Amino acid sequence: xxxxxxxxxxxxxxxxxxxxxxxxxxxxxxxxxxxxxxxxxxxxxxxxxxxxxxxxxxxxxxxxxxxxxxxxxxxxxxxxxxxxxxxxxxxxxxxxxxxxxxxxxxxxxxxxxxxxxxxxx
Numbered sequence: 001x002x003x004x005x006x007x008x009x010x011x012x013x014x015x016x017x018x019x020x021x022x023x024x025x026x027x028x029x030x031x032x033x034x035x036x037x038x039x040x041x042x043x044x045x046x047x048x049x050x051x052x053x054x055x056x057x058x059x060x061x062x063x064x065x066x067x068x069x070x071x072x073x074x075x076x077x078x079x080x081x082x083x084x085x086x087x088x089x090x091x092x093x094x095x096x097x098x099x100x101x102x103x104x105x106x107x108x109x110x111x112x113x114x115x116x117x118x119x120x121x
Contacts, residue, residue, distance in 0.1 A: 006052040006086075007094045013114060017100040018044060021080070044100060047077050048084075051095045055086035063108045064115070072098070072115065079103050083111070 010018075018041060026037035033039065051057065058073035061083060075082040083099035099114050101107070 006055055006092055008048060008052055009094060009096045010048070011096065011098050014097045014100050021100065021102075044077060044080065044082070047075055047082060048095075048097055051075070051084060051086075051097075055084075055093065055095050058082075058084070061107070061111065063111050069116075076103070081107065083115070 021044070022037045022041045025035075025040050029035050029037065031037050056073070058075045060070050061072060061074045061081070064070070064072055072083055072085050075084070079102050080100060081103045082097060083101075084095050084097045087094050087096070099110065101110055
């Protein structure tokens with residue numbers, strides 16, 4: 001019996017993040033090529049889509065773990081971090097992506113604003 005694919009949801013905030021990342025890369029390096037905006041966006045989206053096969057792949061972000069919040073996980077696609085939550089219900093489960101951002105940012109503040117400040121956690 002085949003296992004049903006998990007649903008992948010991307011919040012409007014994460015969609016905005018992806019659009020901003022694409023726009024910055026477009027300005028810096030253009031749309032095509034190994035380090036172009038289109039390639040980067042394709043790589044980030046592929047990383048997100050791969051979560052449907054292995055949603056528990058990522059680690060708990062240390063900034064959240066320090067606060068005792070363990071329901072969120074992260075994928076690293078340097079220099080970016082993808083923050084998501086995996087829920088078992090409704091079956092077959094769902095992965096929700098909340099944040100895609102440059103790991104060199106002040107992630108503690110960013111996580112507090114995006115996840116804790118919005119009542120998501």
